[in-house]
Amino acid sequence: MNIIFFTHPSFLGHQSMPRYAQWLAWGMQERGHRIAQWTPKARFVSLPVPQALKKWMGYLDQYVLFPWQVRRRLKQVPTDTLFVFTDHALGPWVPLVKHRRHVVHCHDFLAQRSALGLIQENPTGWTGQIYQNFIWKGYARAQNFISISHQTQRDLHTLLERRPACSEVVYNGVKSQYRPGSTSEARQQWSQQLQRDLTSGYLLHVGGNQWYKNRMGLLELYTAWRNQSRQNLPLLCIGEAPNAELEAFHEQSPYRQDIYFLTQQSDADVVKAYQGATAFVFPSLAEGFGWPIAEAMAAGCPVITTQEAPMTEVAGGQAFLIPRQQAGTDWAQRAAGVLEAVVTLTPQERRQVIEQSLANAQRFNAERALDVMEEIYQQIVEKSVDYVTP
Incomplete structure (x- = not known):
């Protein structure tokens, strides 16, 4: 042709x-x-x-x-x-x-x-x-x-x-480079890059500052989770530098030392981030597809995302779902409960989640x-x- x-x-x-x-x-x-x-x-x-x-x-x-x-x-x-x-x-x-x-x-x-x-x-x-x-x-x-x-x-x-x-x-x-790897090696690499011990894990988000990516909601969810959890996993946000609104929230957060905004990361670094993450958190309000959901699953990372199409379409029943954020609700607290359930999975439960996620990711060859x-x-x-x- x-x-x-x-x-x-x-x-x-x-x-x-x-x-x-x-x-x-x-x-x-x-x-x-x-x-x-x-x-x-x-x-x-x-x-x-x-x-x-x-x-x-x-x-x-x-x-x-x-x-x-x-x-x-x-x-x-x-x-x-x-x-x-x-x-x-x-x-x-x-x-x-x-x-x-x-x-x-x-x-x-x-x-x-x-x-x-x-x-x-x-x-x-x-x-x-x-x-x-x-x-x-x-x-x-x-x-x-x-x-x-x-x-x-x-x-x-x-x-x-x-x-x-x-x-x-x-x-x-999804490109073939998005695949499972050594979790310990990935965490060690990011520990060196951030000069912080991440061997116990971390939460991950990949996305820009577009309104529908809901990065503000992400920070609100993380704050609500830290307020109610005994866990203290840091949050890595890969994508654009934070806008003024996000920066202001970050500066006022009691957990600001645990929130990292990472820009200009290579594809290889993003793959490593998926491989080492305890969970990938993607609370988008809307998407056309939701590429990071498929990438995270292909790399063997449990996914938390919004219970709305097309996120549910890509997740294929293998993600942990949270409601779409709405003003005037206890959304952050409810979503934080789902996040807590994911980070406290037993090793056997986590392996099963990853196996099912990998099977779902095969749809996106x-x-x-x-x-x-x-x-x-x-x-x-x-x-x-x-x-x-x-």
Whole structure:
């Protein structure tokens, strides 16, 4: 197949989406397909303008200059080419190839649902609502979609108000490096890195500062657990540096010496963190998939997460579930009780939990996910008909 991947421009500073796009492109190239990646270049955004105007310069690069370039390049592209949008947020470009073979990958519709007022924790201003509607008008013109979870697929169908010609679910793949290892060696490595004895274990969280990751809730849960437990395991938070709100909470916490915010960690360090953790705590309010849940299970770490889809979908009945946090409730205390049950598992109980988690993680094999995607791509190419004027 000839495959062209539309990807986010590097000047946006995204992390997960470029990795996903590269994983797709590499996987298809390894399978013998001819691939290319099309993405806006930093033209206007590189101009020496005030910082307040940078966003608008980026819009010019993405939605004025880039579409013009795409229209010119399309004249040289074979008619049997498959155009792959690596994220539905690239929707404004979909109309450029709506009459060509195409497919849109969908990750989460949290921004779209927030703009419609469906998520109270994330209110959206009027400019954000306009922008999200602009995105919707684009991807709504597409006919073929691949979602990373059944929850994302349900959201897609609700937003489209129709069933598209092709709508498949392919779970994210977990890299082979996420696998069980020596717990003692992992804890020793992190003990050396943090200059603290972690041989008795620690709690782990992996995620950013996005509202739905609920890092504030994580700290509240940890505080409630420490207040009621005889255990004193530290908490390692791997991801972005804390924002001002998290930093303020951290500074006032009586357990601040036991809370570590760790940034710019390598994949190998993250794997070691999973392998050595007593438990992985992931109290997200919402997700498109919940990649860290699968990674933790694949590395042999018991998982505590929210009793909401798609977290439950990924957990596959093998995680310890806590309610979704709601204001004005005793959520932290209730969740702390679940955490206490996990950290006090007997060795035999813990082994059983890990064995079941590893079995569940087999559903998220990266190579198998790419194989399924390849089959879907091939079906779209074979069944679709281009309406291209000669």
